[in-house]
Amino acid sequence: MGSKTLVLGISGSPRKDGNTDVAVKKVLEIISRLRDVETVFIRVADFNIKHCRGCRECMRIGECAIRDDDFNLILEKLMEADMIVVGAPVFWSSPPGVMKDFIDRTHGFYTDPKRLLGKKVGIISVAADSGFESHEEILSWMRIYGAEIVGKVRIYAREKGEILQKPEEMAKLERFARLLAENLQ
Numbered sequence: 001m002g003s004k005t006l007v008l009g010i011s012g013s014p015r016k017d018g019n020t021d022v023a024v025k026k027v028l029e030i031i032s033r034l035r036d037v038e039t040v041f042i043r044v045a046d047f048n049i050k051h052c053r054g055c056r057e058c059m060r061i062g063e064c065a066i067r068d069d070d071f072n073l074i075l076e077k078l079m080e081a082d083m084i085v086v087g088a089p090v091f092w093s094s095p096p097g098v099m100k101d102f103i104d105r106t107h108g109f110y111t112d113p114k115r116l117l118g119k120k121v122g123i124i125s126v127a128a129d130s131g132f133e134s135h136e137e138i139l140s141w142m143r144i145y146g147a148e149i150v151g152k153v154r155i156y157a158r159e160k161g162e163i164l165q166k167p168e169e170m171a172k173l174e175r176f177a178r179l180l181a182e183n184l185q
Contacts, residue, residue, distance in 0.1 A: 005037040005184055008081035010074070012088030012099025014045045019157040020126045022164060023173055024087040027124065030177035035184050042074055045098045049074070049105065058108025071105050083184060084147070086139055087124030093131035094138050103138065109145045117146030122180045128158040150183040151176055
């Protein structure tokens with residue numbers, strides 16, 4: 001029998017223990033209650049991820065040429081995962097810079113559009129009231145490399161911890177986690 005299914009939760013929020021961290025962790029907790037899986041939580045902001053330099057070397061070698069930061073630590077976990085739950089707050093209709101830096105650094109995957117084939121992805125967007133559409137489009141970047149987007153959820157919360165005071169938002173996370181769990185083999 002193979003190893004346990006890995007569900008990776010990635011928070012793209014610069015705010016530690018904010019609404020996005022809470023949402024991603026809650027979804028991981030529910031999935032692990034419903035299925036016999038291993039879960040790992042990563043906050044991108046806890047790692048040193050340099051900006052893409054636009055050098056285009058990745059298009060030649062198939063991966064990012066920057067080697068002196070923590071990008072590959074997160075990428076390694078992403079590649080091991082069977083399912084990725086990616087969440088980020090909406091900053092001006094897109095994910096914050098810390099998350100966008102990570103996304104940009106996967107640009108070299110274009111040389112292999114099936115790099116993430118077989119991986120399932122759930123997207124959590126957290127905003128005060130708007131900007132979801134373009135944010136979700138950016139957070140869907142893994143589909144370009146073969147991953148399957150199996151669900152999206154929009155969470156309305158602004159101030160740190162506000163999500164915990166909103167039963168309707170927590171209920172949305174419960175339904176979303178159940179949907180993701182159903183999509184696990």
